[in-house]
Structure formats: C-alpha cells, structure tokens
Amino acid sequence: MKNLKLDAIRAAYERGENITELLREEGADSNSIEAIEIAYDLQSGTYINGLLKDKRNFEERAAEIGEILALHVSYLDTFLDCGAGELTTLSGISHYLPMNTKMLAFDLSISRLNTGLRFASRAMRYDLFGGLEAFSASMDHIPLNDNSIDVIFTNHSLEPNYGRELHILKELLRVSRKKLLLFEPSFEDNSEEGQSRMKKLGYVRNLPKWIREAGGVIVDKFPLRCVSNRLNPTYCYVVEKEDRGLSFKLSEICFRCPISHAELKDRGSYLWSRDGALAYPKINNISLLRSKDAILMFHE
Template identity: 40%
Template sequence: MDAYYWNKRLNPFWLNSIRQLYNSGGNITEFLREEFDESSNSSEIIEIAYDAQAGNVFSEYTTIPKETELINSNAEELYSHLIPHLFQGCSLMDVGTGELLTLSLICKNIDIPIDVLAFDISWSRLYKGRKIWDQNIPNQNLTLSSFVADMKKIPLRSKSIDITTSMLALEPNGRNLEILLKELFRVTKGKCVLFEPSYKHNSDEGKKRMDRLGYIKDIEETAENLGGRIIDVIPLKKVLNPLNLPACFVIEPSRNDITNEHNADRFTVPGTDFPLTLDEEFLTSTDTGLVFPILKEIPILKEDAAILATSLFE
C-alpha cells in the first residue's frame, strides 16, 4: 500500500485533481481516507491536504473582514492563555504551525526576548508563512527557527524546549494521540500549552463531526497515562467553528534526568538525540550517516526526506 500511495502522491495529474477538489470545496482528508482505505488520517494524508491549502488561510484573513476580525480575536485569547507561561529567554515551540499566521499574531505582542521554533509537515505552508511572519513581527527580540517535521518524530533533543504549544494541530491525528503526546513530552522540559478540540465540551453534533473526521479525543486521560500532570483545562470563548469547540490544556510533561539547555547543534535526527551539523545546504549526522536537505533556508527534517550518505563521513 505504501508504494502505491507514494506513487499516486507524486503523480502530477493526481496532485492536480487534489487541488481541484479543494478549490471546489471538497474535504481532502475524507477523500484520501476513502482512496487509500484508511480509517483515520495518516501523516501523508495530512501533508497532502495541508500542502493543497497553503496560502488560503492568509488569503481569507486579508480579504474577508469577518475572518480577519475572528482570527484576530482568537489570537488575542490564545495570547492571554499563553503569556503567563513565558519568561525572558525561554524557548517556545509551535507544532503544526501551518502558515505561521496565528503564531505571528500572538508573538507580535510579546515584549520579552524569547526563542521561537515552529514546524509543520508541509513545506509549502512554512514557505508562505515565513513571509507572513516577517510582515507581522516588528519585534527584534524574537528569533524564529522554522523547519519541516512530523510530530511523531520531532528533530530536537530530549527536554530542550521550555514551552510547547499547538493550535488545532493535533486535531486530525485521532489514532496517533498517544504517540504525539509522548513525543511532545520527550522534547518539552516545562509545560505543554495545547489549544485543541475538547470532545467533552462539544455538542452532540460537534462530537459526531469529530468522530467522522478522525479528530483527537481524551487528551487529559492520555496525558495522565503517559505520566503527565493536568494543570488546567480552560474552554475557549473565541471559537472559529461552533462545531469544533477547543480548550486550553495546560499539561506538565513527565520528567526525566535529561536536560539539554546549551547545545551547539539544535537539530537532531528525527525522534532521537543524534545531533545534526550544518554542511552547506544540508544537515548531516555522523552517528547515522543520514543527510537532510534545506530548501529556501527551511530544513526538511522528516524521515522520508533523509538521504543515506555514509561515504560522506569516511
């Protein structure tokens, strides 16, 4: 199935039909689940769906006044919940950041120096998002490092991030919630402040929609089973979709003895602590012989983007 899947993914005529489906208002993830006989959204399905949508969020934000007001209002509320957990010099990572729109609207109000990291599974969304970030962020105290990655295997050292946040990014990963939270806990040493759908607070119609689309459920229970501690769950008031009621989940990850506060090499082989070193337009791993490309200053740090190049290190 994997070979068939990727052959279709790379077929330009098939990709064009996906874009046409999206432009006509169709749901790409539902179509792909049926096409590949999947009961829930795989990373590949999410990547294709998000790539097809790249640029549309910002386009709606800038051209539809109602959307502009709603997104600005939502960002203000997210900021109010996130800012109490930030401190001078901390690292903030946004997983599944998309086009960086909401993150940039939040960060433009942050007046302390912090280190911002943001990744998405779609290179196209990040590429467009870098321009949005530059437009929205006048604050030179903020440094941004963006990269392509899969949430299942984050290319950062264990316990290297102070605060991890997500904004409906975990949402479509219903069957992988435990895997994703475990990986977020691995890299986070402070808190996870997650803005995600709340099945418990949703309406019956909203719950049916979440079930149909394969959305996540039971964040609190899953986090506790992984050793995390639920500090707070706050339903959000500014809602983009009344059938998708989110909450702010503040979680303290499980702890271990690993700390990585001062590392010369930021990135690692996805899901591990093997460091990556910059070598021209690539990031290389002497431990594994793997090499990862950088396209337009955006590192592509997914397993399926790796090149096995052991001779490079001889």
C-alpha cells in the first residue's frame, strides 16, 4: 500500500477521490485489506444518511432480501452478517427473520460498527437487537469455530475482494453449518460497461467457479429486482456445503483466536486465550478480533 499519512488520506477523501484506487499499489488490479478498511472507515455514516434520504428504496430492498432470507433461516438458527458495515441492511431484514434467531455481525471498520449500532438500536427489531453480537474481524480470518453458524449472509461485502475470493469463500464455508446466502454482483451477468467498472474497482469475478473450488454447491442463483446501480446488479447465490452431514443439534457459538485458533474466554473488557497467550480488547463492547489487535498476555 502506498505510504500515505492518514490526514492526507482524509483530505483526499474529502476532495472526492476514490480511496481504494488511491491506495492501490502501482500495477495491481486488486485492493489490499488495509485499503478497504481505510476507505470504508472514512465513509462511516454515509450509508445511513443515504438511507434516510431515500427510505422507500431501502424498505423495498430490505423487503426483497428479507423475504428471500425468511425461506432459509429457521427457528433458533444462528445468523451471521459478514461485512455488516453500518448495520443498515441487517436492521431492515431483521423484521423478516424468525423469532429467537441469534444474530452476529462483523466488519473491518470499528467506526462503521459504532455508527451502525446507534442506528440499529432504533431501526432493528427490538428482540433481535437485544441479542446481537457485533465484533470487528476480517472475512479471511473469521474468529469463530468450524460449523458454528447456521446461515451466513453477505451483502456486497465480498465485492471489493478480487483475488481473495477462494480463501474467503473457504472461510465462510468452514464457519457455516447449513447455507451461505451471498448477495453480490455478478461479473459474468453484467454489461460490458459494468464489467469494465468492476475491473477498475477491483471487484470479485467468477464467483460460481470459486464457490465450487471452495467446496460449495450453488443450489440457486437469481438477480434482485431492487438495484441501485445498473452497472452493479445484485445476484443472490444460495450455497450449501458439499458435505452436509451435520447433526440438527443447536450450534455452539464460540470465539477463537484468529492466530492460534484457541478458544477465547470473555472477561468483560477483553477476550483471552490462555493457550494462545493473547488477549483482544473491546471498544464500546465491540470485540476487536483481528490478528493485528492481539496483545501478548501469558497471565491474567
């Protein structure tokens, strides 16, 4: 990533420059995780502001996605929103999920989660907000145990990760027990102009190929009606694991260290693994669970 100071990056953002393009290494056609984090953190609050200016479009899109999810999420399921951003979509679709759904959500950006939790406290279905667990993490190192989440959901969060599709999809399938519901752009079904734009922005391509290679089976794929940008149409990919021989017992949710994979114990203001000798802090009760957040701690 280009060596720019954060104040210079903020100034570029305020001038309207595309931050992921600005931070992309010369000659690279993909975005680094650091560039994605900085770009989205700077944008914190813009999605909520946009929603408030066009509530009808938000409600229509939330209804379309929510009705699809309602067909796949069952009573007592665990549900994980990966790359949840400002929790706008999760708040909207919460009104379509079954009672007693256990919801979790993570994002790279702590600023977006802070902003999003304030919004969700008023916009999300109250019973589900009370049990929501929000944490900061990366999709390529999800700090959860294998087969611990029934249904995993993405909404244009795979989008900026061209070049990392296979690794991320393997992680999503590792953590899931039942299904992935991926609401992402389709390069193959886009127009020539749209494909050119996706290449320029470092967006994902060939998702069906990478899903198969990751060990997933696409049981359905279809376009959404509500699309805000005709050059970036959303498709729903309904994905199951090739190996679906899991029991119907309730899944156990347990955070694990993204470095050692040891189980993390919640100590209130931090999470800690004695075996891994690492602690992870919290900000506003949001656990910071990326490898860069680890603090060496052999003893409590």
